[in-house]
Every structure is written in C-alpha cells, then in structure tokens.
Amino acid sequence: xxxxxxxxxxxxxxxxxxxxxxxxxxxxxxxxxxxxxxxxxxxxxxxxxxxxxxxxxxxxxxxxxxxxxxxxxxxxxxxxxxxxxxxxxxxxxxxxxxxxxxxxxxxxxxxxxxxxxxxxxxxxxxxxxxxxxxxxxxxxxxxxxxxxxxxxxxxxxxxxxxxxxxxxxxxxxxxxxxxxxxxxxxxxxxxxxxxxxxxxxxxxxxxxxxxxxxxxxxxxxxxxxxxxxxxxxxxxxxxxxxxxxxxxxxxxxxxxxxxxxxxxxxxxxxxxxxxxxxxxxxxxxxxxxxxxxxxxxxxxxxxxxxxxxxxxxx
Amino acid sequence: xxxxxxxxxxxxxxxxxxxxxxxxxxxxxxxxxxxxxxxxxxxxxxxxxxxxxxxxxxxxxxxxxxxxxxxxxxxxxxxxxxxxxxxxxxxxxxxxxxxxxxxxxxxxxxxxxxxxxxxxxxxxxxxxxxxxxxxxxxxxxxxxxxxxxxxxxxxxxxxxxxxxxxxxxxxxxxxxxxxxxxxxxxxxxxxxxxxxxxxxxxxxxxxxxxxxxxxxxxxxxxxxxxxxxxxxxxxxxxxxxxxxxxxxxxxxxxxxxxxxxxxxxxxxxxxxxxxxxxxxxxxxxxxxxxxxxxxxxxxxxxxxxxxxxx
Numbered sequence: 021x022x023x024x025x026x027x028x029x030x031x032x033x034x035x036x037x038x039x040x041x042x043x044x045x046x047x048x049x050x051x052x053x054x055x056x057x058x059x060x061x062x063x064x065x066x067x068x069x070x071x072x073x074x075x076x077x078x079x080x081x082x083x084x085x086x087x088x089x090x091x092x093x094x095x096x097x098x099x100x101x102x103x104x105x106x107x108x109x110x111x112x113x114x115x116x117x118x119x120x121x122x123x124x125x126x127x128x129x130x131x132x133x134x135x136x137x138x139x140x141x142x143x144x145x146x147x148x149x150x151x152x153x154x155x156x157x158x159x160x161x162x163x164x165x166x167x168x169x170x171x172x173x174x175x176x177x178x179x180x181x182x183x184x185x186x187x188x189x190x191x192x193x194x195x196x197x198x199x200x201x202x203x204x205x206x207x208x209x210x211x212x213x214x215x216x217x218x219x220x221x222x223x224x225x226x227x228x229x230x231x232x233x234x235x236x237x238x239x240x241x242x243x244x245x246x247x248x249x250x251x252x253x254x255x256x257x258x259x260x261x262x263x264x265x266x267x268x269x270x271x272x273x274x275x276x277x278x279x280x281x282x283x284x285x286x287x288x289x290x291x292x293x294x295x296x297x298x299x300x301x302x303x304x305x306x307x308x309x310x311x312x313x314x315x316x317x318x319x320x321x322x323x324x325x326x327x328x329x330x331x332x333x334x
Numbered sequence: 335x336x337x338x339x340x341x342x343x344x345x346x347x348x349x350x351x352x353x354x355x356x357x358x359x360x361x362x363x364x365x366x367x368x369x370x371x372x373x374x375x376x377x378x379x380x381x382x383x384x385x386x387x388x389x390x391x392x393x394x395x396x397x398x399x400x401x402x403x404x405x406x407x408x409x410x411x412x413x414x415x416x417x418x419x420x421x422x423x424x425x426x427x428x429x430x431x432x433x434x435x436x437x438x439x440x441x442x443x444x445x446x447x448x449x450x451x452x453x454x455x456x457x458x459x460x461x462x463x464x465x466x467x468x469x470x471x472x473x474x475x476x477x478x479x480x481x482x483x484x485x486x487x488x489x490x491x492x493x494x495x496x497x498x499x500x501x502x503x504x505x506x507x508x509x510x511x512x513x514x515x516x517x518x519x520x521x522x523x524x525x526x527x528x529x530x531x532x533x534x535x536x537x538x539x540x541x542x543x544x545x546x547x548x549x550x551x552x553x554x555x556x557x558x559x560x561x562x563x564x565x566x567x568x569x570x571x572x573x574x575x576x577x578x579x580x581x582x583x584x585x586x587x588x589x590x591x592x593x594x595x596x597x598x599x600x601x602x603x604x605x606x607x608x609x610x611x612x613x614x615x616x617x618x619x620x621x622x623x624x625x626x627x628x629x630x631x632x633x634x635x636x637x638x639x640x641x642x643x644x
Contacts, residue, residue, distance in 0.1 A: 132451065
C-alpha cells in the first residue's frame with residue numbers, strides 16, 4: 021500500500037508535481053494558509069510524511085495534527101520555519117535541501133550590487149516612463165576593480181568572492197575567527213572592514229551574535245560612497261539605522277533581498293531611489309526549484325525504503 | 335599667457351573637464367547649436383570635443399590657428415579626420431577607458447534579466463509581496479554564454495562569466511587564435527548552442543540587423559539576449575520574439591532610434607531597458623577628462639602626444 025503524504029502547495033511546490041508523487045504515494049495537497057493545522061487534521065490520521073518549504077514551514081499545531089507523522093521533508097535550504105523542537109520530541113525526522121541554492125544566492129548578491137551601483141532599476145524606470153526623450157540619467161558608479169567586503173565567509177560568501185574575482189575586485193572578509201583556508205584579507209572587526217571597502221555584502225547566519233551586526237557605526241564606516249548588499253537575513257541589519265543612512269546620504273545605496281519583518285517592507289524604504297529591493301528571491305530559479313524537488317523525493321523514497329536519509333537535519 | 339582653447343559643449347556627456355582645464359587655459363565654451371564668435375575664432379589653438387559631438391570640416395575651417403583636436407572619447411566617427419589631416423592638425427582620443435564599464439553593464443544586465451532584479455524591485459515597491467510570490471528566474475551560473483564580437487569588451491565579459499563558472503562560446507568572422515573559448519563560425523549555430531547571447535560587436539553596416547528572427551529562434555524559449563551594440567539587433571524581430579515567447583527575455587542598453595524606445599518594449603515585463611548607460615560612470619568620465627587634459631598639456635609642452643589617432 022502506498023504511504024500517505026501531505027504536500028503543502030507553494031510556488032516552489034506547485035500542483036503540477038502531484039502526478040509524479042502519486043506514482044509512489046497517496047498525496048493530500050494542502051494549501052498554504054492560516055488554517056493549515058485544522059485542514060491537516062481533517063485529511064486523516066494516516067499521513068506519514070509532510071512535504072513543505074521554507075516559506076510554509078511546519079509549526080507545532082500542524083505537526084500535532086498529524087499523529088502518525090514520521091518525516092518532515094523541507095524542499096528548500098532552510099528549516100528555520102519548521103518547529104524542530106516539536107519534531108524532535110516526537111522522533112520525527114526532518115530533511116532539507118542543502119547546497120543547492122548557494123550559487124544562485126551568490127549570483128543574486130552580485131546582481132544586486134551591480135544593479136545598485138549602475139542604477140539599473142532606476143534607469144529602467146527612467147526609460148519606461150518616457151523620461152529619456154527629455155532628460156538625462158545621472159552618472160553611476162563603477163563596480164569592477166573595487167574592494168568588496170564579505171561578512172560571513174561560508175558556502176555562499178566564498179562563491180561571492182569567486183564571482184568578485186572575475187570582476188577584478190579585491191576581496192576582504194569578516195568572520196568571528198580568521199579562516200585558515202581563506203587567503204583574502206581578514207578583519208576581526210566589522211567596522212574596520214566597512215571602513216576599508218567600497219561595498220559590503222552580507223552572507224552570515226542569523227543568530228544572536230549577528231543580530232543588528234550592521235548598525236549605525238558600521239554604516240557610518242562604510243561611508244557616503246558605500247553600498248550595502250544584504251542576502252543574509254533582515255535581522256542582521258538595523259533597518260531603522262539603514263533607512264536613516266540611505267535617506268541622509270550616509271551611504272550611497274543598498275541592495276536588499278531580506279527584511280526585518282517580511283513580507284512587510286517599510287514605506288520609507290520603498291520610497292527610496294537609491295535601493296534595489298527584492299522579495300527574498302535569492303534562491304528563486306527554476307533550476308534550483310527542480311533540484312530541490314528532486315532531493316525532496318529522494319529523501320522520501322529513502323525514508324520509506326528504510327534507507328539512510330540523503331540530507332537529514334534531525 | 336594661457337593658450338586659448340575651444341570646448342565644444344556636450345550636455346549629455348557632461349564631462350568634469352572644465353575644472354581640469356581652467357587653471358592652464360583660457361577656455362571658450364561653444365554652446366550646443368551655436369557658432370564660434372569671429373572675435374574668438376582666430377585665437378583658438380586647440381579644440382576639445384566628445385565622441386557624441388565630434389567636429390566637422392566647417393568648424394575646423396573656421397579656426398585658422400588650430401593646432402590640435404582632443405577628443406574625449408574612444409570613437410572618431412563624428413570627427414572629420416580628412417579635414418584635420420589636410421591641415422596637418424593632430425587628433426588625440428581616449429581609447430580603452432570604458433571597456434570594463436561596458437562589460438560590467440553587459441554582465442549586470444544579463445543577471446538582471448535572468449534573475450528578474452528589476453521585476454522584483456517593482457513587485458516589492460508596489461506592495462505585492464503580501465499577496466504572493468514572484469515568479470522564478472533563470473539560473474545564470476554554470477550555464478553557456480554566447481558572445482557575439484569577442485573584441486576588447488567581449489573578452490572582459492568572458493572574464494566576468496568565468497567567475498560564474500560559465501562555459502563561454504563566441505562568434506567572430508574568424509576564429510581567434512589566442513583564446514580557448516568555443517568558436518562558432520555560424521551565428522545561428524552559436525545561438526543554438528548557448529543559454530544566453532550577449533552582443534558586444536562593433537556597430538556598423540556589416541553588423542546591422544545581425545541578430546535577426548532566425549538567430550532569436552535558435553536562441554530559443556529559455557534564452558536571454560543582451561544587446562550593447564547599437565544597431566546589431568533587428569528591433570522589430572526582437573519585439574516579435576519577446577511577445578511570442580520565442581525567447582525568454584532581453585536586456586537592452588541601445589535602441590534603433592534613441593532616445594525613442596518603442597512602446598511595445600516599455601510595456602513588456604520580460605525586458606530590462608537602459609538609456610545607453612554602458613560608459614556612464616563617474617570613474618569613466620573622470621578618466622576621459624584626465625586623459626584629454628593630459629593630451630592637451632603634452633601638446634603645449636612640446637612633448638609627444640600620449641594618445642594620437644593613428
């Protein structure tokens with residue numbers, strides 16, 4: 021008999037994958053929303069696996085609504101939104117899809133840096149609104165050959181550094197500890213790093229030590245020509261301080277894919293012309309989506325075949 | 335006494351050059367669409383112009399004591415070189431300065447078009463994030479990039495692409511012996527072999543409309559086109575391809591009839607449109623100005639010109 025599973029439908033778990041899943045499982049699609057737990061409870065007590073995403077997650081009420089749940093498969097890189105404490109208590113396995121999106125997030129960091137420095141979004145608006153026929157775009161800022169500071173030299177930060185080398189940039193980095201296998205110049209102090217570089221790109225984890233790591237003092241050190249790129253988490257930057265710096269010319273611009281209170285983006289930020297904003301889409305490529313789904317399926321098959329999971333978190 | 339020089343005003347290029355020249359020269363600015371006052375014409379010993387403005391034979395003839403022409407830019411097609419040569423007036427220019435700038439923008443536009451940077455920006459600003467999720471973009475890294483025109487700019491684009499672990503292919507009339515990238519003698523074959531096509535060839539009669547409907551069909555429905563070469567793309571064929579999903583998207587820094595951009599493009603979501611911004615950075619403009627001033631200074635010091643037009 022085919023095991024029963026719940027598939028939480030999101031843009032990265034689209035309904036069109038259901039037929040492929042149905043070959044191996046009895047699939048209960050579940051729409052993302054407020055009453056997921058109630059709907060899940062109604063879908064039956066025989067559900068053994070939950071396929072979700074970072075966006076939808078799996079909170080305690082949802083997990084508790086499924087008494088026979090054995091595994092939560094998160095088909096994206098982060099399991100921040102899965103209540104792992106509740107899963108652990110019940111001995112439920114959790115898997116994610118690591119390593120797939122790092123190159124895409126790194127690409128997007130460079131895309132943002134270049135879009136801010138070369139004023140691509142602003143110029144787009146200029147052309148689309150017909151202003152080119154009667155006016156001129158101001159000059160923008162060169163990217164290649166400049167100095168890039170990377171905060172967080174993990175998997176993504178290292179790839180960003182490689183991209184930056186192709187742009188003839190000098191790379192420096194900050195980590196709590198100097199990394200023995202990294203030859204770029206190390207700064208133990210973020211303020212010193214910010215003072216030294218033209219552009220600052222954030223790729224650290226969100227944890228208590230990195231909360232508001234980029235604050236007023238760091239932005240001041242980055243300076244009026246400086247550009248900040250945040251691909252990490254909103255909480256790493258003091259958003260109020262950032263808005264003030266952007267409004268007053270304290271820094272030149274920012275490329276932001278993450279925000280303190282997503283999907284809420286402050287009105288003052290949305291009104292600025294020296295920022296490029298995006299809806300946490302660093303990992304959003306069709307190719308990454310396909311790769312993640314494939315890994316999710318591989319984890320599901322391994323679980324029900326009694327084999328070792330491909331990418332267990334718990 | 336300071337030599338008198340004539341600076342052809344070019345509002346659109348807006349070079350920060352006056353402050354470099356004024357300490358050493360008596361600078362006469364020639365406003366756009368005007369003629370040199372007769373009282374000044376005889377005193378002018380050097381003329382400073384831009385790629386955009388150039389200088390015609392009539393202006394050269396109007397300056398009887400002209401000793402040199404300094405072009406702040408890399409292109410000479412609007413300068414009457416024959417008229418200058420007839421009077422043995424040397425011409426200087428500023429080649430090579432904006433190569434990295436144009437290549438950077440070409441690559442930045444590829445990233446913007448593939449990863450929907452501008453679309454995402456509009457989406458967030460319009461407050462639409464609350465209602466759902468943006469569509470997914472196209473991965474750039476580890477893909478195949480086709481470069482049409484592997485000149486100085488094309489080669490820098492190739493270098494940027496290597497940082498993204500891309501496989502670089504190119505088309506030129508002849509294979510280049512000093513590069514290891516994959517050569518395609520046939521442009522349609524190149525378009526069929528790659529995910530993205532970046533056009534960086536020189537714009538001229540031999541490349542007019544080079545990127546036509548057949549090339550776009552070969553690029554295919556997942557493909558993205560980036561155009562940095564003014565008239566190399568058949569604009570009508572491109573609009574048709576974008577409207578009908580023949581290709582996935584495009585990023586365009588140049589248009590057939592600038593600054594006019596067809597409405598068909600400005601209302602389309604899957605394009606990124608720029609106002610011919612390839613060279614428009616502060617760094618480039620400062621370098622253009624500094625090199626131009628250096629050529630003037632050399633001339634009046636009797637030293638060899640750093641950048642004479644060959």
